[in-house]
Each structure stands twice: as C-alpha cells, then as structure tokens.
Amino acid sequence: MVLSEKLKNHEIKKTYLALVRGCVKENEATIHMPIARSTKDRKKMAVAKEGKDAITHFKVLERFEGYTFLEIKIETGRTHQIRVHMAHIGYPIVGDMVYSNGKNPFGVEGQMLHAYHLVFEHPITQKEINLKAPLPEYFEEVLNDLRKYPCH
Numbered sequence: 001m002v003l004s005e006k007l008k009n010h011e012i013k014k015t016y017l018a019l020v021r022g023c024v025k026e027n028e029a030t031i032h033m034p035i036a037r038s039t040k041d042r043k044k045m046a047v048a049k050e051g052k053d054a055i056t057h058f059k060v061l062e063r064f065e066g067y068t069f070l071e072i073k074i075e076t077g078r079t080h081q082i083r084v085h086m087a088h089i090g091y092p093i094v095g096d097m098v099y100s101n102g103k104n105p106f107g108v109e110g111q112m113l114h115a116y117h118l119v120f121e122h123p124i125t126q127k128e129i130n131l132k133a134p135l136p137e138y139f140e141e142v143l144n145d146l147r148k149y150p151c152h
Contacts, residue, residue, distance in 0.1 A: 063151035
C-alpha cells in the first residue's frame with residue numbers, strides 16, 4: 001500500500017502543535033463534529049450537520065495570558081479540520097487569516113499550526129517510521145515571549 005493510500009485510510013498517526021487564541025479551560029477534550037463546505041463561503045469549510053464525520057483530540061501543553069499551546073491529534077483528515085474545529089469552539093489558530101477574523105498579533109506568516117509527529121508503517125519494509133519535526137524558530141520565539149505572561 002502506498003503512502004497516499006495509508007493517508008486516505010487514516011493509517012498515518014499525525015500529531016500537531018498549535019497556538020490558539022484564548023485560554024482553553026479543559027486540560028484535554030475531543031471535538032466530534034461533522035465538517036462540510038461552507039454554504040456562506042465556498043472557499044471555506046464549516047461544522048455542518050450534513051458534513052463528513054470529523055474527530056479532533058487536543059491536550060493543553062501550556063497556558064498563557066490570552067493564548068493556549070496545544071497538542072492536537074486527528075482521527076479523520078478533513079480539509080482544514082483542525083482550523084475549523086478550533087475556531088468553531090472559540091479558540092482559533094493564531095495567524096489563520098481564513099478562520100480567525102484575520103487577527104495576527106505576532107505578525108507571523110501563515111498559521112501557528114505545526115505538523116510535529118508522524119507515525120506510519122513503511123509501505124515496503126512494514127517497519128514503523130517515526131518522524132518528528134521541531135517547531136520552527138519563529139514559533140519558539142512567540143512561545144518564549146508568551147511564557148512571560150502565564151494564564152491566570
């Protein structure tokens with residue numbers, strides 16, 4: 001089975017790191033809400049009853065004044081799933097110009113959502129492949145600045 005099929009069949013475990021606006025109250029939670037193309041804006045996705053099943057798990061890593069650093073795992077891989085789910089529950093991803101009303105207080109390019117960890121079976125050897133990508137420098141710098149202001 002090639003990697004694209006493994007991806008389609010949800011056989012690749014993906015872990016993301018994200019900085020969201022707002023101080024998330026729960027230490028961990030699951031968002032289980034269907035996602036479909038937005039009826040208001042065809043370029044966007046949205047939580048919708050008629051949508052496809054979508055499951056996102058998150059865990060708080062750190063809380064800051066007005067922001068939360070999360071570890072996010074997805075069971076399904078819908079288009080813009082993490083961005084849509086987090087914005088829908090009131091914690092949009094920092095720098096997401098589509099789902100967070102264009103607010104970007106740190107002036108980052110792109111959203112602060114990082115594909116951190118992938119685990120999958122190699123298509124030929126069947127050995128487990130475990131890949132981690134460190135946070136980009138700009139992401140670390142924003143976190144270090146925020147660490148001066150813990151959430152109360």
